[in-house]
Amino acid sequence: MTQKVRIAQIACGPEYSGVQKEIYDAAAAVDAEIFFPDIALADIRRAADEFGLDVRSADLKLAIARAMALVEGEVDADAVFIATCFRCAEAAIVRNELRRYIHEHSNLPVVSYSFTERTTSGTLLTRMEALTTIARRRALLAREEQAGITLGVDSGSSTTKAVVMEDNAIIGTGWLPTIEVIKSADDVVARALDEAGLSRDDVQAMGTTGYGRFLVGRHCGADLIQEELTVNSKGAVYLADHQHGPSTVIDIGGMDNKAISVLDGIPSTFTMGGICAGASGRFLEMTAKRLGVEITELGPLALKGLSKNVPMNSYCIVFGTQSLVNALAAGSAPEDVAAAACHSVAEQVFEQQLQEIDIKEPVFMVGGTSLIEGLVHAMGELLQTKVTVPRHSQYIGAVGSALLASGYIREE
Template identity: 50%
Template sequence: MTKVAQISCGTEYSGIQWMLNDIAEQVGIELVYPEMELSKVELACKEIGFEAESPSLNMMIARAVSMLDDPTIKGALLLTCFKCSEGTIVKDTIRKYLHEKTDIPIILYSNVEKPKEIEIFSRLEALKTLIARKTLLMREKQEGTTIGVDSGSSTTKAVVMRDDEIVGEGWLPTTDPIKSADDAIEAALKEAGIPEKEVDAIGVTGHGRELVSEHVKADLSLEEVSVVSKGAALLSKRHKGDATVIDIGGMNNKLILMRDGIANTFNLGGICGGSSGRFLEVAAHRLDVDISKLGQLAMKSKVKKGEEEFELQSYCMVFGIQSLVVALASGVKREDVAAAACRSVATQVYENQIREMEVRPPVIFVGGVSLVEGVKREFEDMLGVEIIVPPYSQHAGAVGIATLVSGV
């Protein structure tokens, strides 16, 4: 069991502690509550420089300070209630303080009373990987001949790598995860011109990893957060210092803060088509343009920032597409509509993920949506920093796992 400090202001009052305990046990995590004397609460608040109105939040601060005295704690889970402004401030202040004092991985979560189990499971599973596989995740180079498969919710990607180079790739829509993986691997091997028997190892990541890894008898199967961040670091050759990874796929998104090529804080979007490639696919269809050309069409828009004629919001895909159709019918140019669609995806990711954390340049944009130039431009406008889209950015997961499996 890996010890993880639960630092919260009272999840038992939200009625979710039983769920946290159950899921932690499933992924091999022991949740512990750092002990401290009540008399130390005031001192801890002074140490961090923030004193909250709520006593439980001050207690939370004290637990965070106390946690640093326990070397057996390998990770931290920071929890406050969703929509609690004071809690959000404290949670973020604690995260920044812990990042200055320690390099243990930290995850943040804003809980509601009925969270989806998968949301908590995926976070704790990623935290466990970051702790238990730290040595493997430090790997900066792929060796030998390996295959990496990213069995995503929307598409399946496979790469063949040889001596730190991508020599073959396959990218197909996910239908039956096993068949899609087989086809993607076959395409990647064909492009590489390498027979299967010459492959040293195969690694799998993504939503369908359990099914696919069993089928292909994978040597390594890991969740996406640690793998995608590693892939982003490898593709952009940013192995040292801080970086931020934005990963937007066909059905979901992630924001990951990295230090020295390893994720140390992350925020996962729910499975919402509105902040993913799915919305852009539907928008592209209505604009009668191939998804691969949507970004270029958006780049033709001459509308200046702040002077947009209309806003598209993709929180509800149905209403979003309805607004798009109305805009086209009222004479708005296609390129302006395409730009608005890109802006709407970037805005939703900003509002739900980025705003809850900070952005540490450089920002590396990966996942299928990173190929849509219009979204990249919107992020650059929004964040005021240059966004790096490395080559093979859509294959970050596959490259990450192909590299990691070469070290197993």
């Protein structure tokens, strides 16, 4: 039996929001356990003075003292989960500063989350899985080269992708919209194998990631079933040939977004989510449909337009679409609307998620939306830096899975 990963919880409010059990359940699902760093009353008094953040709430003072105990080595942990109530300004300041403090002064992987009473263990599962993977599977994540013949499948919310790799090169790819999860996976695998000129029997190891990873993984008998945060980080630095040092990976997905601060190919801090689909690839799909263009044409169209000509910055996909319809009805040019939609999505990801991680250059954009040039351009403008899109970036999860799966090839 493997030893449970011990995740230290630093929080204010989950027990009063009725979501503490959800946190426990999410941790238990990935063979981890939540614990509260044990400290003395004197530690809280000292922390309030020494940390220098004069908060009013006692639970936040306790959170600061617990973070200091972790950083100072008074309490042992494998990872840290910071959680506070959504919409609490005081807690948001503490959550952000503690995440930064732990990240800068320790090697502990950290994830921070703001919850509501509607938060479920399912929402937290991927984050907990990533935390435990970073803590438990550092050796696996240290892999820098793909070996043998491996298959990676990324069963995403919008699209399913597969790649076949052989001796550190991509030799086959497949990409289809996700309709029936298993059938879509079977179809992209068939396409990738066909392009590679191989059969399923030739594959020595297989990995799956994405929302459908468990279902597809069980169906295909995958050797590795892994969440997309660690897999995409690994895939991004591998494809960008930047496996060492710091970097930032941004993946604007069909249903949620990931912003990951990476060090040597391993996530150190990350955020995942989005308040509404207004800040996801889904909104860009809707924009393309309304403009009557293919999603692949949206990016080039946006590059020809000026986003400032169309007001659009809604957190909500419905209100965002309303802005889009109003703009077109008022005679705005389609290219300006396309640019505004890209800018809107980039701005929301910038405001909601990129503020929660430390942006370190180089910045990589990955996933299907990274092929929308207008979106990459808008993100670069907001970050005031060059955003790099590695080749095959749309296959990032599948490549990461295939790369990591080669650690499971059994010696003949």
